[in-house]
Amino acid sequence: MWKPLVNVMKIYGNQFAAPETLKRIQEKRIRVLVHFAYNNSPLYHRKFRDAGITPEDIVGLEDMYKIPLITKEEIRTVFPQGIVAPGFSRENCTVKTTSGTSGSVFTMLYDREAEAYFSAISYRDHLAQGLRPWHKFFVLQHDPAQLNRPSRTILQRVKGVSGILPEEELVKEARAFQPDFMGGHPSAYVAMATVVKNNEIKDLNPQAVLLGGEVAYPSYRKYIEKIFECRTSNKYGSYETHSIAWECQHLGMHINADSVLVEFLKRGEPVAPGERGEVVVTNLWNRAMPLIRYRMGDIGIPSEESCSCGRSLPLMKDLEGRADDFIVLPSGRAVPPTRLIPPFFLTPHVGQFKMIQETKSWIRIQIVPRETLPEEEENALLQQIRNVFQEPVDIEVERVEKIQQEGRGKFKAVISKVGISLA
Ligand SMILES: [Zn+2]
Structure with a gap:
């Protein structure tokens, strides 16, 4: 078949x-x-x-x-x-x-x-x-x-x-x-x-x-x-x-237990159901690039409840974490991070990056270059970002050796101090 x-x-x-x-x-x-x-x-x-x-x-x-x-x-x-x-x-x-x-x-x-x-x-x-x-x-x-x-x-x-x-x-x-x-x-x-x-x-x-x-x-x-x-x-x-x-x-999120092994750990020990733990995943099928006990960088909560849908796949509560922010432009237009992140990972010599919106018209970009980031690559990247914004905004690029993570939990690549309102 x-x-x-x-x-x-x-x-x-x-x-x-x-x-x-x-x-x-x-x-x-x-x-x-x-x-x-x-x-x-x-x-x-x-x-x-x-x-x-x-x-x-x-x-x-x-x-x-x-x-x-x-x-x-x-x-x-x-x-x-x-x-x-x-x-x-x-x-x-x-x-x-x-x-x-x-x-x-x-x-x-x-x-x-x-x-x-x-x-x-x-x-x-x-x-x-x-x-x-x-x-x-x-x-x-x-x-x-x-x-x-x-x-x-x-x-x-x-x-x-x-x-x-x-x-x-x-x-x-x-x-x-x-x-x-x-x-x-x-x-x-x-x-x-x-x-x-x-x-x-x-x-x-x-x-x-x-x-x-x-x-x-x-x-x-x-x-x-x-x-x-x-x-x-x-x-x-x-x-x-x-x-x-x-x-x-129905109830919570079902874990694909037949394709991944998910552990919820605190100081290396499994947490009890209902408690917060670091999510660690083993991918059970991929041989090309095995991932065994891989730290996701997320905080999750295992659950031992059973679901009324009748599925026996184990449950976890919704994930705790923070998503990347919207960038809110001077006109009030909010640009989703999904439009801003890809240009960075498609630029070959960008190792790591972070975009920080300080005010509506001032954005800082930190880049850790992979070896060296050629000038023309940086300019092309900035042009792509400007094309997304299509509004006059001051963009400041800082090349740094390391990017600081703020707070705990997952790393945020786009942070805005302006904030979006959904009504
Ligand atoms: Zn269910």
């Missing part, structure tokens, strides 16, 4: 499987993954050796604590030789460049098999949202390279549009497509909702907006629901891990 369909059927069944079955799936995958990473990735080999363990020490979930945690920075510094398994490369993998709220550029490779598996995982939550094969699905893509990925289109009529486009353009594209469902970053849909509201547009009527990619504040969701007159759902994931958890329209 057609492989994607087999995946979809198997994965569809998993969500109702007994907890012991899900645990068995996880443990089997972990054993395979640990052996593979140890033998194929120099970084893991070294980390295991430093910790005094071998793959034989990892038999069940209760052994996971023996494996040291890994950070984005550790992976970034050894990429690609130290982490990508032999035989995998940009040519035979799906390549994703993270944008998100990390402020630093990060490349992720997924092997074909893993990518197909994760597409089926996404399809499971789409089904739960009411998205059917005959529905039209309008998706905003942060990374232009991800537009219209073939694997995304399992049985669906999908239109992928670059989220970097101005919100007026996005609304125009969506109206022309007449989607049943829309999906993408919450801040991008807030910006689109403002266009819909200001122009009294009435012919864009999706059944739901499926949000993901950044923290969905309740105020954002309420605003999108009010303007588009539809429900929203939320999803937690990242380019590094793929989909982690999603709302089922």
Whole structure:
């Protein structure tokens, strides 16, 4: 039978499987993954050796604590030789460049098999949202390279549009497509909702907006629901891990336990249900670039409640965290971070960055160059930012060695001291 369909059927069944079955799936995958990473990735080999363990020490979930945690920075510094398994490369993998709220550029490779598996995982939550094969699905893509990925289109009529486009353009594209469902970053849909509201547009009527990619504040969701007159759902994931958890329209967020192992830790120990913990994720399927006990930089809360929808996939409470800010221009126009972040991660010599809006007309940009940032690259980057603003704003660029993180929790790449009002 057609492989994607087999995946979809198997994965569809998993969500109702007994907890012991899900645990068995996880443990089997972990054993395979640990052996593979140890033998194929120099970084893991070294980390295991430093910790005094071998793959034989990892038999069940209760052994996971023996494996040291890994950070984005550790992976970034050894990429690609130290982490990508032999035989995998940009040519035979799906390549994703993270944008998100990390402020630093990060490349992720997924092997074909893993990518197909994760597409089926996404399809499971789409089904739960009411998205059917005959529905039209309008998706905003942060990374232009991800537009219209073939694997995304399992049985669906999908239109992928670059989220970097101005919100007026996005609304125009969506109206022309007449989607049943829309999906993408919450801040991008807030910006689109403002266009819909200001122009009294009435012919864009999706059944739901499926949000993901950044923290969905309740105020954002309420605003999108009010303007588009539809429900929203939320999803937690990242380019590094793929989909982690999603709302089922009932209680909380279901964790995709058959594709990721999620731990919630405090000082290295698992927290009790209902308590806040650092989210640590093991990607169970990707061999091209194994992620084992990867620190997401998010704070989450595990839940032991069971959901009235009947799914046995474990629950977590909505994520705690802060999303990147909107930049509010002198005219009052609010620019979503989804339009401002991609130009940075598409500039080759930008290692890390942060945009800080001090006043409506004064913006500071801090950049940690990757080696050296050529003048012409910086100018091209600034031009792209100015094109997004299209209003006179003072932009000050500071080249720095290190970017300070403010407060705890996830790093914010765009910070505004002006603040947006949604009414
Ligand atoms: Zn549920």
